[in-house]
Amino acid sequence: MPWAVTPTIPQLRILTCVLSPFAVVVTLLRLWIRRSHGKLWWDDLWVAISAFITAVFVLVFMLHIRDPATNPMTQSAKIAVYYFCPLTFYAVAWTSRISILFTVIRLSFALLRKLLIAAAGFFFFCLLLLSAQVFWVCETQPGWKDTPLAQCDLGRQVAITLIVMDVICDTILIAAPLSLLWGSRLQRGLKFRLIAVFASTAIMTGVSLYHDYSIYLFGGLEEAFAANLQVSVSLMVANLSVITAVLFRAASEQSQHTSNKTPLGIATFGGGTNNRRGRAPTFGAIDTMMPDDDPHIKVQVDISQVDDSPQMEAWESDMDSKVPAHDHGGARVEKIELRQFPPSAAQAV
Numbered sequence: 001m002p003w004a005v006t007p008t009i010p011q012l013r014i015l016t017c018v019l020s021p022f023a024v025v026v027t028l029l030r031l032w033i034r035r036s037h038g039k040l041w042w043d044d045l046w047v048a049i050s051a052f053i054t055a056v057f058v059l060v061f062m063l064h065i066r067d068p069a070t071n072p073m074t075q076s077a078k079i080a081v082y083y084f085c086p087l088t089f090y091a092v093a094w095t096s097r098i099s100i101l102f103t104v105i106r107l108s109f110a111l112l113r114k115l116l117i118a119a120a121g122f123f124f125f126c127l128l129l130l131s132a133q134v135f136w137v138c139e140t141q142p143g144w145k146d147t148p149l150a151q152c153d154l155g156r157q158v159a160i161t162l163i164v165m166d167v168i169c170d171t172i173l174i175a176a177p178l179s180l181l182w183g184s185r186l187q188r189g190l191k192f193r194l195i196a197v198f199a200s201t202a203i204m205t206g207v208s209l210y211h212d213y214s215i216y217l218f219g220g221l222e223e224a225f226a227a228n229l230q231v232s233v234s235l236m237v238a239n240l241s242v243i244t245a246v247l248f249r250a251a252s253e254q255s256q257h258t259s260n261k262t263p264l265g266i267a268t269f270g271g272g273t274n275n276r277r278g279r280a281p282t283f284g285a286i287d288t289m290m291p292d293d294d295p296h297i298k299v300q301v302d303i304s305q306v307d308d309s310p311q312m313e314a315w316e317s318d319m320d321s322k323v324p325a326h327d328h329g330g331a332r333v334e335k336i337e338l339r340q341f342p343p344s345a346a347q348a349v
């Protein structure tokens with residue numbers, strides 16, 4: 001017989017009451033961190049929606065797996081509760097994916113950003129399609145509404161649809177952060193965050209495929225176990241990039257506190273070109289080093305590529321007359337050195 005986890009109903013209740021609430025608590029922590037830093041964005045909205053639906057999923061699932069012999073609900077109520085179980089499951093799984101996608105959209109730009117926004121629309125379409133499929137599969141099955149537990153057998157049709165959509169959408173989630181990492185010089189914190197998105201999405205893919213496998217071959221309690229596992233893992237994965245970024249920042253601050261020098265990383269998207277006025281906008285690179293034994297602060301600003309707006313063109317013309325240009329890796333680079341005034345000079349000014 002193919003491998004399967006066959007839990008008991010008490011074990012399912014423990015799993016539901018521990019993992020999913022923990023994922024909700026992690027989400028609340030993430031939202032508090034983002035709110036305290038004033039950085040709330042669309043990815044936070046989607047993960048908040050996912051956390052709310054997770055709470056609803058826990059409620060309806062606990063009602064659904066009650067002992068039929070002692071369950072006081074009417075048969076119509078049991079049917080309604082069952083329908084809420086797959087619908088809330090799909091909602092958590094796909095809003096979590098959309099939140100992860102918007103985390104990458106937040107760091108992307110230009111054409112990639114537009115493609116990922118279109119992908120978010122496709123993810124939402126998958127959610128609607130899978131939700132509709134529950135009804136057209138279950139409503140055509142006779143007899144299940146009269147059983148004591150009132151649970152529909154979703155069967156292989158739903159499993160195959162889930163496998164196809166999971167593979168397509170998770171491939172997008174894995175490829176999107178890799179496309180940002182490829183050929184880009186990022187701050188260590190941003191790079192670490194993208195790597196976390198990449199790694200955690202791979203974990204979520206494995207759990208979702210296990211759930212699809214359970215639907216395809218087993219159903220019943222095995223399917224319920226896999227669904228609960230995927231709900232909690234999906235929500236936790238959606239928060240992982242933010243939590244790891246906070247932990248990394250805390251570790252960096254501790255390291256800087258004990259170091260004599262405080263380097264700030266380079267955040268540059270897109271490589272430099274020989275044409276100073278390329279159309280693709282890029283972020284400038286700022287590299288600073290503040291030695292404790294030097295009263296001067298040196299700041300070097302590298303501008304490897306800018307857009308062709310009139311304001312930027314005028315700024316470049318003004319800089320050409322003041323700052324000598326240097327060749328840096330085949331790209332034209334302007335270097336500016338800023339020095340902090342000594343206390344006496346600052347008072348004189």
